[in-house]
Amino acid sequence: MTDTSTLTRNQRLVLDALEGAEGPLGAYRILEELRPNGLRAPLQVYRALDRLVELGLVHRIECLNAFVACSAGHDHGGETIAFAICEECGRVTEFVDPEFEHRLGAWCSRHAFRRGKTTLEIRGLCESCAA
Amino acid sequence: MTDTSTLTRNQRLVLDALEGAEGPLGAYRILEELRPNGLRAPLQVYRALDRLVELGLVHRIECLNAFVACSAGHDHGGETIAFAICEECGRVTEFVDPEFEHRLGAWCSRHAFRRGKTTLEIRGLCESCAA
DNA sequence: GCCACCACGTTATATGATTACATACACCAA
DNA sequence: TTGGTGTATGTAATCATATAACGTGGTGGC
Ligand SMILES: [Zn+2]
Ligand SMILES: [Zn+2]
Ligand SMILES: [Zn+2]
Ligand SMILES: [Zn+2]
Numbered sequence: 001m002t003d004t005s006t007l008t009r010n011q012r013l014v015l016d017a018l019e020g021a022e023g024p025l026g027a028y029r030i031l032e033e034l035r036p037n038g039l040r041a042p043l044q045v046y047r048a049l050d051r052l053v054e055l056g057l058v059h060r061i062e063c064l065n066a067f068v069a070c071s072a073g074h075d076h077g078g079e080t081i082a083f084a085i086c087e088e089c090g091r092v093t094e095f096v097d098p099e100f101e102h103r104l105g106a107w108c109s110r111h112a113f114r115r116g117k118t119t120l121e122i123r124g125l126c127e128s129c130a131a
Numbered sequence: 132m133t134d135t136s137t138l139t140r141n142q143r144l145v146l147d148a149l150e151g152a153e154g155p156l157g158a159y160r161i162l163e164e165l166r167p168n169g170l171r172a173p174l175q176v177y178r179a180l181d182r183l184v185e186l187g188l189v190h191r192i193e194c195l196n197a198f199v200a201c202s203a204g205h206d207h208g209g210e211t212i213a214f215a216i217c218e219e220c221g222r223v224t225e226f227v228d229p230e231f232e233h234r235l236g237a238w239c240s241r242h243a244f245r246r247g248k249t250t251l252e253i254r255g256l257c258e259s260c261a262a
Numbered sequence: 263g264c265c266a267c268c269a270c271g272t273t274a275t276a277t278g279a280t281t282a283c284a285t286a287c288a289c290c291a292a
Numbered sequence: 293t294t295g296g297t298g299t300a301t302g303t304a305a306t307c308a309t310a311t312a313a314c315g316t317g318g319t320g321g322c
Contacts, residue, residue: 028307028308040271040272041272047270063250095238100234107226112257112258113253113261114255114261116254118252118253119250121193121249122244123247123250124244125244127243127244130244130245139299159277172302174280174301175301196278196309
């Protein structure tokens with residue numbers, strides 16, 4: 001897990017908000033939660049989020065335009081993280097699969113595509129909600 | 132390839148705009164392009180896009196909040212489409228990988244996750260741009 | 263002290279998406 | 293023919309997401 005002791009006040013607040021949430025939160029939603037703590041403008045939230053994402057403590061969920069605290073603590077060494085997102089309860093499960101990595105790598109080298117950040121998001125229903 | 136002869140005027144215009152573009156376009160960008168053709172409001176574009184996506188003629192790129200014309204013509208029978216997106220020139224390449232599909236299915240059934248739409252987007256540099 | 267650096271704060275604005283409501287036309291049944 | 297249903301359309305207003313531009317304030321090196 002990444003070091004967490006050097007976070008600034010705003011970063012700490014945003015991270016706490018995300019860790020306390022059931023699922024992903026949008027930036028403006030976070031802002032509402034943190035108004036009582038003195039945050040007033042979107043940029044304060046976005047700046048904190050940028051840093052937290054950079055540190056790997058928070059992930060951006062593209063298909064929701066929202067953010068979620070990293071729940072894994074696994075060391076995200078550049079490998080692609082898959083997110084299974086329950087559309088009912090909102091919970092997000094992270095996992096990695098070396099075989100994914102391998103297949104993606106194979107396609108990319110076959111096509112001389114220099115790979116950057118990869119997004120893999122699965123929407124659906126989690127076990128509890130599918131019942 | 133899906134039937135294209137039944138499109139309405141607005142749908143036709145939006146599809147043509149996307150097919151004429153180098154890469155993905157945002158909805159407001161499309162609107163600008165089509166103002167000369169009489170489109171005036173975002174909703175006109177969004178409605179056309181909804182339908183085109185439904186028909187499989189257009190894909191939404193989540194990480195860009197933008198849309199791209201289907202370049203493959205392959206029959207997208209519910210399988211996950213991977214998009215390789217060049218961050219330099221904007222070009223998007225689609226592909227599918229049955230083995231990938233298989234691994235996804237495996238994880239989902241192991242975790243009793245009922246799978247819905249899956250997003251797989253690879254950002255990076257295409258062969259021409261990586262040079 | 264002075265400067266560079268970084269976090270922070272504030273306002274305004276750009277971009278993306280939807281809600282609500284009214285209009286127009288094709289098609290079919292009574 | 294008339295009325296009703298369904299679908300596409302047009303327009304305005306509004307919500308949601310994200311960034312630009314500018315200024316402030318502390319901290320550490322020199
Ligand atoms: Zn994580
Ligand atoms: Zn659930
Ligand atoms: Zn396609
Ligand atoms: Zn390129």
